[in-house]
Amino acid sequence: MIEIRMHGRGGQGAVKASFVLAEAAFQGGKYVQAFPRFGVERRGAPVEAFTRIDDKPVQIRSQIYYPDAVIVLDQTLIEVVDVTKGLKKGGCILINSDKKPKKYDLGNEYNIYTIDATKIAVENNLGSRAAPIVNTAIVGAFVKITGIVKLDDVKKGIENSIPRNKEENKKAATQAFNSI
Amino acid sequence: MIEIRMHGRGGQGAVKASFVLAEAAFQGGKYVQAFPRFGVERRGAPVEAFTRIDDKPVQIRSQIYYPDAVIVLDQTLIEVVDVTKGLKKGGCILINSDKKPKKYDLGNEYNIYTIDATKIAVENNLGSRAAPIVNTAIVGAFVKITGIVKLDDVKKGIENSIPRNKEENKKAATQAFNSI
Amino acid sequence: MKLTIPEREIMQPGHLACQGCGASMAMRYALKIFGRDSVLTIPACCWAVIDGPFPYTAVNVPLFHTAFETAAVMASGIKAGLDVQGEKSTNVIAWAGDGGTFDIGIQAISGAAERNDDITYIVYDNEAYMNTGIQRSSATPHGAWTTTTPIKHYKIGAKKNMVEIMSAHRIPYAATASVAYPEDLCKKLEKAKNIRGFKFIHILAPCPTGWKSDPKYTVKLAKLAVQTNIFPIYEIENGLKYTQNKKVKQRKPITEYFKYQGRFKHLKKEEVEFIQKSIDRENEILLKKF
Amino acid sequence: MKLTIPEREIMQPGHLACQGCGASMAMRYALKIFGRDSVLTIPACCWAVIDGPFPYTAVNVPLFHTAFETAAVMASGIKAGLDVQGEKSTNVIAWAGDGGTFDIGIQAISGAAERNDDITYIVYDNEAYMNTGIQRSSATPHGAWTTTTPIKHYKIGAKKNMVEIMSAHRIPYAATASVAYPEDLCKKLEKAKNIRGFKFIHILAPCPTGWKSDPKYTVKLAKLAVQTNIFPIYEIENGLKYTQNKKVKQRKPITEYFKYQGRFKHLKKEEVEFIQKSIDRENEILLKKF
Amino acid sequence: MKKTMIGNHAASWGAQLSRVQVIAAYPITPQTLIVEKLSEIVADGELDAKFIKVESEHSAMSACIGASATGARAYTATSAQGLALMHEMLHWAALARLPIVMTNVNRAMAPGWSIWADQNDSLSQRDTGMMHIFASSSQDILDSTIISYKVSEQVLLPTLISFDAFFLSHTMEVVDMPPITDVDKFLPPYNPEYKLDVNNPRSFGALTSEEHYYEFRYKMQNAMDDAVGLIKKEGREFEKLTGRYYDLVHSYKCEDADLIFVTSGTIAETTNVAVDELRKDGKKVGNLKIRVIRPYPKQDILKAVKNCSKIAVIDRNISCGYHGIFAQELKGALYNESDIPVWGYLAGIGGRDVKVDDIKEIADETFKSKKPVDMIMKGVKI
Amino acid sequence: MKKTMIGNHAASWGAQLSRVQVIAAYPITPQTLIVEKLSEIVADGELDAKFIKVESEHSAMSACIGASATGARAYTATSAQGLALMHEMLHWAALARLPIVMTNVNRAMAPGWSIWADQNDSLSQRDTGMMHIFASSSQDILDSTIISYKVSEQVLLPTLISFDAFFLSHTMEVVDMPPITDVDKFLPPYNPEYKLDVNNPRSFGALTSEEHYYEFRYKMQNAMDDAVGLIKKEGREFEKLTGRYYDLVHSYKCEDADLIFVTSGTIAETTNVAVDELRKDGKKVGNLKIRVIRPYPKQDILKAVKNCSKIAVIDRNISCGYHGIFAQELKGALYNESDIPVWGYLAGIGGRDVKVDDIKEIADETFKSKKPVDMIMKGVKI
Amino acid sequence: MLIKFRTDKKGVKISGAKDMPPMPASLGLMNWNKTSSWRNLKPIIDYEKCIDCFICWKFCPEPAIKIVDERPVIDYDFCKGCMLCAEECPKDAIATEVEGK
Amino acid sequence: MLIKFRTDKKGVKISGAKDMPPMPASLGLMNWNKTSSWRNLKPIIDYEKCIDCFICWKFCPEPAIKIVDERPVIDYDFCKGCMLCAEECPKDAIATEVEGK
Numbered sequence A, B: 001m002i003e004i005r006m007h008g009r010g011g012q013g014a015v016k017a018s019f020v021l022a023e024a025a026f027q028g029g030k031y032v033q034a035f036p037r038f039g040v041e042r043r044g045a046p047v048e049a050f051t052r053i054d055d056k057p058v059q060i061r062s063q064i065y066y067p068d069a070v071i072v073l074d075q076t077l078i079e080v081v082d083v084t085k086g087l088k089k090g091g092c093i094l095i096n097s098d099k100k101p102k103k104y105d106l107g108n109e110y111n112i113y114t115i116d117a118t119k120i121a122v123e124n125n126l127g128s129r130a131a132p133i134v135n136t137a138i139v140g141a142f143v144k145i146t147g148i149v150k151l152d153d154v155k156k157g158i159e160n161s162i163p164r165n166k167e168e169n170k171k172a173a174t175q176a177f178n179s180i
Numbered sequence C, D: 001m002k003l004t005i006p007e008r009e010i011m012q013p014g015h016l017a018c019q020g021c022g023a024s025m026a027m028r029y030a031l032k033i034f035g036r037d038s039v040l041t042i043p044a045c046c047w048a049v050i051d052g053p054f055p056y057t058a059v060n061v062p063l064f065h066t067a068f069e070t071a072a073v074m075a076s077g078i079k080a081g082l083d084v085q086g087e088k089s090t091n092v093i094a095w096a097g098d099g100g101t102f103d104i105g106i107q108a109i110s111g112a113a114e115r116n117d118d119i120t121y122i123v124y125d126n127e128a129y130m131n132t133g134i135q136r137s138s139a140t141p142h143g144a145w146t147t148t149t150p151i152k153h154y155k156i157g158a159k160k161n162m163v164e165i166m167s168a169h170r171i172p173y174a175a176t177a178s179v180a181y182p183e184d185l186c187k188k189l190e191k192a193k194n195i196r197g198f199k200f201i202h203i204l205a206p207c208p209t210g211w212k213s214d215p216k217y218t219v220k221l222a223k224l225a226v227q228t229n230i231f232p233i234y235e236i237e238n239g240l241k242y243t244q245n246k247k248v249k250q251r252k253p254i255t256e257y258f259k260y261q262g263r264f265k266h267l268k269k270e271e272v273e274f275i276q277k278s279i280d281r282e283n284e285i286l287l288k289k290f
Numbered sequence E, F: 001m002k003k004t005m006i007g008n009h010a011a012s013w014g015a016q017l018s019r020v021q022v023i024a025a026y027p028i029t030p031q032t033l034i035v036e037k038l039s040e041i042v043a044d045g046e047l048d049a050k051f052i053k054v055e056s057e058h059s060a061m062s063a064c065i066g067a068s069a070t071g072a073r074a075y076t077a078t079s080a081q082g083l084a085l086m087h088e089m090l091h092w093a094a095l096a097r098l099p100i101v102m103t104n105v106n107r108a109m110a111p112g113w114s115i116w117a118d119q120n121d122s123l124s125q126r127d128t129g130m131m132h133i134f135a136s137s138s139q140d141i142l143d144s145t146i147i148s149y150k151v152s153e154q155v156l157l158p159t160l161i162s163f164d165a166f167f168l169s170h171t172m173e174v175v176d177m178p179p180i181t182d183v184d185k186f187l188p189p190y191n192p193e194y195k196l197d198v199n200n201p202r203s204f205g206a207l208t209s210e211e212h213y214y215e216f217r218y219k220m221q222n223a224m225d226d227a228v229g230l231i232k233k234e235g236r237e238f239e240k241l242t243g244r245y246y247d248l249v250h251s252y253k254c255e256d257a258d259l260i261f262v263t264s265g266t267i268a269e270t271t272n273v274a275v276d277e278l279r280k281d282g283k284k285v286g287n288l289k290i291r292v293i294r295p296y297p298k299q300d301i302l303k304a305v306k307n308c309s310k311i312a313v314i315d316r317n318i319s320c321g322y323h324g325i326f327a328q329e330l331k332g333a334l335y336n337e338s339d340i341p342v343w344g345y346l347a348g349i350g351g352r353d354v355k356v357d358d359i360k361e362i363a364d365e366t367f368k369s370k371k372p373v374d375m376i377m378k379g380v381k382i
Numbered sequence G, H: 001m002l003i004k005f006r007t008d009k010k011g012v013k014i015s016g017a018k019d020m021p022p023m024p025a026s027l028g029l030m031n032w033n034k035t036s037s038w039r040n041l042k043p044i045i046d047y048e049k050c051i052d053c054f055i056c057w058k059f060c061p062e063p064a065i066k067i068v069d070e071r072p073v074i075d076y077d078f079c080k081g082c083m084l085c086a087e088e089c090p091k092d093a094i095a096t097e098v099e100g101k
């Protein structure tokens, strides 16, 4: 079982991202669970969401304390939230950022990756620079890094779980997949 | 223990009569219970009320099915209600009426008495002919017949439980006591 | 033979209203107009008893007895249930006392009015909680005795103006009426029957038991309430168009109305004068709306 | 240095309102006026969260969080409790959202108003159930999207006219106000503070999250609501005396107001025109009352 | 001083003697006479309290909560539908730890409309966190009201005092009213540490995350545990003043009984009469009246029943889909500790009268029966 | 067809597949998404139902009652305070014998405000006469909705389906949605004998004296008894269509277990994981998930536990002044029939997370303990 | 209850649960309940004086006044004796008698 | 909860039930909660342009604008970056900066 945590801000769609990833894995024949941190979401305030992926039905119903991977949708969060909390040794961190991974000093126990998902989103008309919709791009990048889901399944997942701009989202995911 | 049932009409004060009788007995050092038939009272409709009098505290909490005595506050009820229902053999029936007891054909297992409580009430300015307040007069007559309570205790009872026209009520009780 | 209201009787005698009960009169008229294609819902109130105990009924149309605070929404639910089953013509009527309307039921009424659910809400107003033994409601008029406003602490404060509150909801139809004027009442019921949306009818229904009046004076009192202007008869369409249905040329003094009732007899002269003045002031305000 | 509203701050930063929240502005103003000799009660609503979790608070005056439907009566209870202990000067304020006021709380409000309990009831109106994620309330304006009125079934029916309903209760003081005009709002709060009896203040408080607007436009939107006449600013004394507090010389078209909000963007031209017409009609009706 | 009064008025006078400061109530049969009498008492100047004539029972409890949160002593009374409508606010009062004392006249839940005795209304509140007493006489009603304020204000939990419709509420009997000066000695003014106080501004009841909520429940449960001892202690204090002692359970001739009835409310009183008659017939029976069910008096019950060989619980209530609630709770408490067989009987549901003969029949049936039965619906017409 | 969805949406689709005709609901976290989704489903024309946007939960249940009384299929959903506010009307729906099915997302009662998982809300309704199911997965939620209409409409009792806040309500997982054509075969339209019908005018719920009330309760209890069999029967029917069987209790590795956990809701699922891990460590444990608590599955439980030597009940709830409710009800049911010692544990109150390790600790503690304990508050910070 | 529930009248016979519907649904009408027993005063129409205006019929709350052959007829089975009809009769055509005297 | 409950800030330290009042009564103020972490955009007052009208102060919802020496000063510990102040400033004296860039 793989457990993933996402960091974003209220209104940015971290929960959606965790669901898109789960949906993609489901399309890839996996069993999944995805859920937000249980609480009150506030525009602008830091939020978290989680995804579990497994080959057999996920029976466990408790929260995730020791994720295998962390995704950061908004790099400004790194300064205000402990994004590595509980992250397993050797776990991966994927950051939406135009900077290089080595710019981030998060200790050397983890594998850090960056992707400029904002740029990809905006290029695909997914939101504006100020409010980009980066779910699909970041998921595209993540599955490439981890190899847990195939790109095709991500596309199927998008087809099933995104109500609008399906094609743009698929393109964004593909572009991110290919650019990392 | 003596158990008494009263018959009247909604608005006529049968419940009050059962309470006055109980209060009188209490003043005479007895333990008492008094209660209405449990239900919805409607102006004009037949109603019932009950009194229990004993020398020791009354613990029993069920209703009265086999009274020792019955009091009828409105003689017109005799035609529409079975006033003798459950009355013990040899039990007494006291009717507010200007007629003689023998005018009432209620079988010969019971001792029937009548008292013109309406007349006594009206003479004492307790209500009008159309709506006389006969509680106290009928209680006065009842204690005379049965001897369970002294007239003085009835007066004390009235003093304690009747908010207005105390003297008139005492007089009515006395008059009824003396005239039967 | 000329009758001023329909001859048909749907409500049955044998019911359990007190002698001379205004509430039972009101129901009789309502069923004459609404007819058999009607469903009633009645919350806790005298009418919950008047209808009779299980296994009987007196109203003779389908009736759902309901919880005290729910008459309006119960009607909404019934209407929706009938609608989805294609029974769209049935009149659904919520029938409640003043307590169930002005106090504990007002939230459900406000909700149904806001949704403009297609039901008729009728309140028979006997100006107190009668079924529980005469406690004050917010329909109890200033000055009245009730068991919770004993003589020393008689009811202070005006009767809540329910029709104006409903009118502020901009419902298609709101009206006051009285059991003393069955023809006017029947006309209003007929009107309500033919309007889609939320209708509200407020009927003054004297209660000899609670008003401490002689049962024979029920109609007389209901008339005097109108003639003294303490209970004006009018209707409001869409919350805007006011029509006066009973014009009072020379209003009678309120003492005329009070003198047949035990519940006001403790009032001193100044208190009665105060009441008279407020009635006159209210009347002035109302007249401007017509 | 000339300030148009009092300088003192009682409400503390660090609270949990979203960026640009109108509701938090409203509270800030209210506490400036009511001061420290005040007790608040707040039912379920955004403010139940904004204040912060146990063991903290942001309002900095005694605050009783209460059940959703109880704000008014909770205030009545608090007032009574303080009264019997001799604390008669304390301002007791019920502070609720539109859902807790127009819908689930209206019964308790109507009751407290009828009793004329000495409390101030303030509703910050963000025109939906925001705390639970933007569901329609009866304060939601016609045409708006919410999660329970999806675009295909957008909200039909006018916003419930709460101030008129309160006015029909003949309470000493009822008023509308807006976070865009803090000076007017503060004047009204001051007035309410000095009147004995039931006071009702209805504050329009834009919500960027629920209105799908940019947080920076909160004041702009609150102003446009007044300038387009969709939310007129006025007060009513004793249910009778109407005063217009913000005169609008040349009303702006409603499109001006809609264009900064996502919740109206599905509306077609005809629908917008329909809304414009009803605003104009309502305004005509209202103007006659002044 | 001895007086005659109906059970409802015993509740009113209990509140008066406790010097309640805020009363908020709404009429409902058969409770109404309690608040009518209180209206009178206040109007007559015999009690200095503010009476809030609320528009519903939900509001009645809410107003009491508000008043209590300021440190005032608050009181309300209701019945059946009214109590059910308060349900949310009963949880509230308990979790807010407000020592409100209230009366409930046990009446059957609708539909059909019923105004008659049945305990389903108050027993349906057993999980709200309120303390809960079943009174069985008018004296008990009056005394319990006073004692409950004393206990509630120490453990900071509300108390619900219930008693049977009509059988007590409308029945006049003799009650000894303690002088208010005595009551004043027993029951000091309420003065809580945490309250709405402008000089010490606190919020009450804010969002409480999973980090703290459990601990509040833990504290509540501790308070319930403390209440067991306090009810006894204050019962003894009260006895010093009045000679009357109230415990969580009262056992009557249980010591040597073969069969013990477990009863509550007015059925408990009638059962005492039946016990006497049965004893006369040579049958060794006893009666254990459960007066308090929250906190649940497990130890007291264990002690009382330890020598008997059979238990017959009589329930004027039913948790549909399970069975009688007193029987359920008793068995839940005896489990792991005892193996005395328990028979469950239902009787008196919806106001049906329970007579001495009914109790005797239950005794006979239980004596004869070999195997315990969960629920026997006594007297139901099939 | 397999799909991913959150637990709340599984409830919405369950209602859609059941072709509910009238929906009346009010928002409350964490339930709201159920009705939001239903609003969408109706707006999208995927369900032909009337949606009444009521002004409170009391009204939501009232509107459902009105609709159901006309013979329409009615649905609502709520949580915590909302359910508590319905309390009076839950009794009403049950006594009026209306087969409304409703969803409750288990959330802790206020104050303090909490939106997190806790079963006190729905268990406080255990005496209302509703059938009551605890679902433990999204699949269970969806399927239970459909099956419950089938059962409810036969026994004429409403059903309350509860599940944990967030752990299920907001958690996306894989759900197999049966085709509506299959569901139609399983669940026929509702067509009751007694309903509001202008061609057969009857009053419903009139004053019911002590002469008849008891008999209505008797009939209700019979209906509950019938439901035990029907839940199984319809479970088997449903299995034929979908391959999924639902019973009143589900036992996991109980046959040869020394220690059996008794659990419900999401804790039951996590416990299955713990059982597997404990078995790996050589500990013979099993898990008995209680899915239905009304009607109470006494016989099923007796059968499942008969071979074990210890029972550990885990309660995400507490009846303050007594203890955990599942523990209480279990002991009440086993009494007279069994003497397996029962340990009562509390866990997860107010949304506190219950992890596999917590369950393992409970196992250890119970294995070590000699004497059963009524209530151990697992994980409380003192 | 003060009013007896005569469940054996009008064909509604209930001897136990088996005769009862699942919920309290009515099985008959209240008109078995002859409310004449409530009456203290008795209204008597003087058909000489009566002008058939039907005001009495219009106001009777029970209703206990029927129209028979175009004339008002009091049904004494149900008349409760409120005397409203007499009070409202414009012709004073309804006399009052005291019951049982 | 998204917002961390730092029960050890501002002197409120709760390690268990013993440190808690019987009911959820507050023990401190929210102002430990530096909402600067919410900020994406940052308002910067240009005191050259500023005329001290205090409109920004008047409207700040937090409030995160203080009056220091009769001038408006933004408290960046609390400013959430809603940019209302910039929008309403009559002199366009408040500039917008993107955080973390």
Ligand SMILES: Cc1ncc(C[n+]2csc(CCOP(=O)(O)OP(=O)(O)O)c2C)c(N)n1
Pocket (backbone or CB within 6 Å): C023, C044, C045, C046, C047, C067, C068, C069, C096, C097, C098, C099, C100, C101, C126, C127, C128, C129, C130, C131, C132, C137, E026, E027, E028, E029, E057, E081, E082, E085
């Ligand atoms: C929730 C609830 N509270 C209280 C009652 C008790 N109750 C029944 S009828 C009634 C009074 C009804 O008054 P109103 O609506 O004016 O009708 P009326 O009895 O005067 O006809 C009351 C208080 C109840 N049934 N339910």
Ligand SMILES: Cc1ncc(C[n+]2csc(CCOP(=O)(O)OP(=O)(O)O)c2C)c(N)n1
Pocket (backbone or CB within 6 Å): D023, D044, D045, D046, D047, D067, D068, D069, D096, D097, D098, D099, D100, D101, D126, D127, D128, D129, D130, D131, D132, D137, F026, F027, F028, F029, F057, F081, F082, F085
């Ligand atoms: C009885 C009850 N029902 C529902 C809720 C859930 N609830 C909490 S806040 C809220 C919305 C409040 O809306 P509003 O009053 O407009 O305030 P806002 O959130 O918009 O500030 C709802 C539905 C509740 N707490 N209690």
Ligand code: SF4
Pocket (backbone or CB within 6 Å): C016, C017, C018, C019, C020, C021, C022, C023, C024, C046, C050, C126, C130, C131, C206, C207, C208, C209, C210
């Ligand atoms: S109490 Fe009044 S309203 Fe009720 S039945 Fe009697 S007369 Fe009619």
Ligand code: SF4
Pocket (backbone or CB within 6 Å): D016, D017, D018, D019, D020, D021, D022, D023, D024, D046, D050, D126, D130, D131, D206, D207, D208, D209, D210
């Ligand atoms: S949702 Fe709206 S009202 Fe609620 S805190 Fe956010 S901005 Fe304010």
Ligand code: SF4
Pocket (backbone or CB within 6 Å): G045, G049, G050, G051, G052, G053, G054, G055, G056, G057, G072, G088, G089, G090, G091, G092, G093, G094
């Ligand atoms: S009211 Fe008088 S005149 Fe008219 S029909 Fe009746 S009895 Fe005849």
Ligand code: SF4
Pocket (backbone or CB within 6 Å): C020, G043, G059, G060, G061, G062, G063, G064, G065, G074, G078, G079, G080, G081, G082, G083, G084, G085, G086
């Ligand atoms: S006295 Fe009353 S009940 Fe009898 S006929 Fe006349 S109006 Fe009708």
Ligand code: SF4
Pocket (backbone or CB within 6 Å): H045, H049, H050, H051, H052, H053, H054, H055, H056, H057, H072, H088, H089, H090, H091, H092, H093, H094
């Ligand atoms: S609004 Fe602009 S000009 Fe006015 S004080 Fe603020 S920064 Fe200065």
Ligand code: SF4
Pocket (backbone or CB within 6 Å): D020, H043, H059, H060, H061, H062, H063, H064, H065, H074, H078, H079, H080, H081, H082, H083, H084, H085, H086
């Ligand atoms: S950006 Fe918003 S929060 Fe920051 S100072 Fe300006 S108004 Fe205040």
Ligand SMILES: [Mg+2]
Pocket (backbone or CB within 6 Å): C097, C098, C099, C124, C125, C126, C127, C128, C129, C130, C137
């Ligand atoms: Mg009334």
Ligand SMILES: [Mg+2]
Pocket (backbone or CB within 6 Å): D097, D098, D099, D124, D125, D126, D127, D128, D129, D130, D137
């Ligand atoms: Mg709102």
